[in-house]
Each structure stands twice: as structure tokens, then as C-alpha cells.
Amino acid sequence: MDGNGRWAAARGVPVAEGHRAGARALRRTVEAAIDLGVESLAVYAFSTENWARPPDEVESIMELMDETIERELPDLAKQGVRTRFFGRRDRVPQALLEKMSRLEGETAHSDRLSLWIAFDYGSRAEIVDAARRLLEDGVRPQDMSEEAVAARLYAPELPDPDLVIRTSGEQRISNFLLWQSAYSELVFDETLWPDFGEERLRAALEEYEQRARRYGAR
Ligand code: IPE
Numbered sequence: 001m002d003g004n005g006r007w008a009a010a011r012g013v014p015v016a017e018g019h020r021a022g023a024r025a026l027r028r029t030v031e032a033a034i035d036l037g038v039e040s041l042a043v044y045a046f047s048t049e050n051w052a053r054p055p056d057e058v059e060s061i062m063e064l065m066d067e068t069i070e071r072e073l074p075d076l077a078k079q080g081v082r083t084r085f086f087g088r089r090d091r092v093p094q095a096l097l098e099k100m101s102r103l104e105g106e107t108a109h110s111d112r113l114s115l116w117i118a119f120d121y122g123s124r125a126e127i128v129d130a131a132r133r134l135l136e137d138g139v140r141p142q143d144m145s146e147e148a149v150a151a152r153l154y155a156p157e158l159p160d161p162d163l164v165i166r167t168s169g170e171q172r173i174s175n176f177l178l179w180q181s182a183y184s185e186l187v188f189d190e191t192l193w194p195d196f197g198e199e200r201l202r203a204a205l206e207e208y209e210q211r212a213r214r215y216g217a218r
């Protein structure tokens, strides 16, 4: 979900306003995804690298996540959205972590769309943490497998994405789902995230439909 900062700068408003508009775009996009029959949607909300931003911006993102859990996500839950968070759990404020797990519990039985929110997430950290768990679990070298690694990622139930959409015109992955997106189709959209919604999601899905997926086979 990239482009909140540039969206705000273009309007001469504080960056926090851009993130707020980004949260509205998330809600629109989730509702559009439900209408389009998407079953699983993962979004990159806050990365392990985003802590390097100015403290007041980081604080505004933490507050916004809190507000989104309080106001937007319960509404989406009524529409059948099950929300789960994944990422590091040792740096996010405790009160926010508690709200995250409460919402996960409350929406555990919704099954129209699974919404996965990457928060304090980085793929390299995830893979290092998985390696640590493999050692802690005493997995022997001969028992090492792709399944053994995948089972120790932050969200083992998260399906490998068919399609990854990056907004705002940047063409890079930025430490998102490196393991899981090994064979994902990539779509780069010029739209700044706060302007994203049904029309752009539909366009990305149409582009996806044109792709031939061979997974390295003939
Ligand atoms: C994405 O928008 C939101 C987060 C990373 C939290 P940015 O804030 O990265 O927007 P730009 O890249 O500055 O436009």
C-alpha cells in the first residue's frame, strides 16, 4: 500500500493525513475484493524498516492502526471479513497487540474474505525467525524441507499469493512475502495508494487473467 506520503505532499497536508486516506482506501479495497470474489487479501501496512521514519509519523501509524481496529474492521467483520495480523510481536505497543488479537478472536468464524495485515513485518526477519524455530524444534538436517520452513513462517495458513500488486509506480518488492511470492504474478500500478479502489483492483485482476502461469514447467 505505497504512496501515502506522496499523496499528502501533493496536497500540502501532513503525512498523517495521507495515512488516514490510505486507511479509507483499504476499506474500499476490501469491500471491492469481497464483491469481486477474492477469498484472501494480504496487505503490507507497516514494515520492519518503517521504524526508521520520524517518531511522530510512526506514532501516527500506530494510532491509525488502533483506530482502524476500533472503527473500520468491526464493520468489515459484519460483511464476513476475518482479520489476522502477522509480523514481529516484540516491538508493537502492548495495547495494540491486545487489540489485534481480540479482533482476530472475534472474527475467527468469518469466512467470506480473509484479510491478512502485515504489521512490523519483513520477509527477511520472518525467514530468520523461522530458521530459529527450526533449530529450537530440533529439526534434523535430513528432515529439513520447504514444508518444514513454511510451517514456521509467521502465518503458515496464509496462502501463497497468486497476484502481488504494488501501487505508486515503484517497481520493487521491499521485503514483502519473499518466500511466499516465489511464483506470484506481479502487477505495478501507478496509482498512489489513497486513490486505489475498485477500479484499479479490477484492472489488476484483468491483467492477472492475461498471464500464463507455468511455474517453471513447459
Ligand atoms: C505507504 O505509503 C504507507 C507505509 C509505508 C506505512 P508511504 O508513506 O511509503 O508513501 P510514500 O512512498 O512516502 O509516498
Ligand code: MG
Binding pocket: 002, 003, 005
Ligand atoms: Mg513508500
